[in-house]
Amino acid sequence: MALKWLQTFVTAAKYANYSKAAEKLYLAQPTVSQHIRNLEKSLDSKLFEKNGRNVELTKVGRIFLPTAQAMLEEFEQGLEEINRFENGFQQTFSCATAPFIASTIMPKFYQHLLSQHPEIDLQIEVVKSMDIEADILTNKVDFGLSRIEPQNKNVAYQKVLEDKIVLVIPNHEGFVQLDFQQLVATYPMLVNEHPYYIEEIIPYLRELYPNLTTMNLTQVDVIKSFLLNGLGFAFLPYSSVREEVKKGTLLLLDADQLPASSASAIYFCYKNSNTAIQKFQQILTDFLTQQKTRT
Structure with a gap:
C-alpha cells in the first residue's frame, strides 16, 4: 500500500471531487483515479461512489478514512523526528x-x-x-x-x-497619591480566572472594604493592558509584572492588605x-x- 495512495484517498474524501483533489495534489485527474483504484484493489473494497460530478465515501470508505489519516499523521511525525535528529536534537x-x-x-x-x-x-x-x-x-x-x-x-x-502576590497599580498621577482605602473606593479590582489565590483574597478584602468592586477579565495579559490604561488595580503574581515594574510603567504598593498565606x-x-x-x-x-x- 503506497503512501501516495493514502494521500490521494484522504484528499479526495476531503473535497468529494477527484478534479479538486488532483488540483490540490498537483496531479492529473487520471492519476488520482488510478491511485484510488490501486488502493481499492489493495483493500479489496470500494471506497467511493459517484454522486453526479462529485464522489462520496462508501461505508467501507468512511470506516477506513480515520485509519488512513492516522497513518499519514504517524508518517509526518516520523519525518519530524528525523528532522529534529538531523538538526542536532537528542x-x-x-x-x-x-x-x-x-x-x-x-x-x-x-x-x-x-x-x-x-x-x-x-x-x-x-x-x-x-x-x-x-x-x-x-x-x-x-x-x-x-x-x-x-x-x-x-x-x-x-x-x-512559589511566586509572591503583589498589589499593582498604574504609574499614573491619579493612583500614586491614593491610599488603599481610597483606591478601593475609586477603582475596580481587576481579577482573572485564577481562583487558587483570588478566592482567598476577595472575601478577605470584602470584610475590610465592603464597597470593593471587581472586574473579571480572562487573562493576566488583559489585566495588565487595563492597568496600563489606568482602569483599576490588581493583585498579581510578581513574575507576571516583573518587566513592567522594572520599566516603571506599573508600580507596587504595600500589600499588607493580603492574607498572610497568599501566594501563587x-x-x-x-x-x-x-x-x-x-x-x-x-x-x-x-x-x-x-x-x-x-x-
Missing part, C-alpha cells in the same frame, strides 16, 4: 503549559534552552491549568506546568516556583518519571531560581 519533550506561564516564563526559558541546552527540543501546548492533568493522563504530553496543584493520584508533581505556585506535573524528565525538571528549577534571585 531529546524531544512535549509540555502542556498554562497560559500565564506560557506568556510570562516560557519565552525566556525557551531562549535559555536554545543557548544552554540546544540538544533539547521542547514542544509547547498552551491549555488551561484545569486541563493539564487530562493531557498528562492520556499521554498527550510528557509533562505539564500548572498553576493548580494536581488532584489525581496518578499525576505526580513538584513545586518548582508553579507545579511541574508528570505521570511517568525517568532520567530525562528529571534532568529537564532540574534545568527548569535552576532557571526559575536564577530568575527569582535577580529580582
Whole structure:
C-alpha cells in the first residue's frame, strides 16, 4: 500500500471531487483515479461512489478514512523526528503549559534552552491549568506546568516556583497619591480566572472594604493592558509584572492588605518519571531560581 495512495484517498474524501483533489495534489485527474483504484484493489473494497460530478465515501470508505489519516499523521511525525535528529536534537519533550506561564516564563526559558541546552527540543501546548492533568493522563504530553496543584493520584508533581502576590497599580498621577482605602473606593479590582489565590483574597478584602468592586477579565495579559490604561488595580503574581515594574510603567504598593498565606505556585506535573524528565525538571528549577534571585 503506497503512501501516495493514502494521500490521494484522504484528499479526495476531503473535497468529494477527484478534479479538486488532483488540483490540490498537483496531479492529473487520471492519476488520482488510478491511485484510488490501486488502493481499492489493495483493500479489496470500494471506497467511493459517484454522486453526479462529485464522489462520496462508501461505508467501507468512511470506516477506513480515520485509519488512513492516522497513518499519514504517524508518517509526518516520523519525518519530524528525523528532522529534529538531523538538526542536532537528542531529546524531544512535549509540555502542556498554562497560559500565564506560557506568556510570562516560557519565552525566556525557551531562549535559555536554545543557548544552554540546544540538544533539547521542547514542544509547547498552551491549555488551561484545569486541563493539564487530562493531557498528562492520556499521554498527550510528557509533562505539564500548572498553576493548580494536581488532584489525581496518578499525576505526580513538584513545586518548582512559589511566586509572591503583589498589589499593582498604574504609574499614573491619579493612583500614586491614593491610599488603599481610597483606591478601593475609586477603582475596580481587576481579577482573572485564577481562583487558587483570588478566592482567598476577595472575601478577605470584602470584610475590610465592603464597597470593593471587581472586574473579571480572562487573562493576566488583559489585566495588565487595563492597568496600563489606568482602569483599576490588581493583585498579581510578581513574575507576571516583573518587566513592567522594572520599566516603571506599573508600580507596587504595600500589600499588607493580603492574607498572610497568599501566594501563587508553579507545579511541574508528570505521570511517568525517568532520567530525562528529571534532568529537564532540574534545568527548569535552576532557571526559575536564577530568575527569582535577580529580582
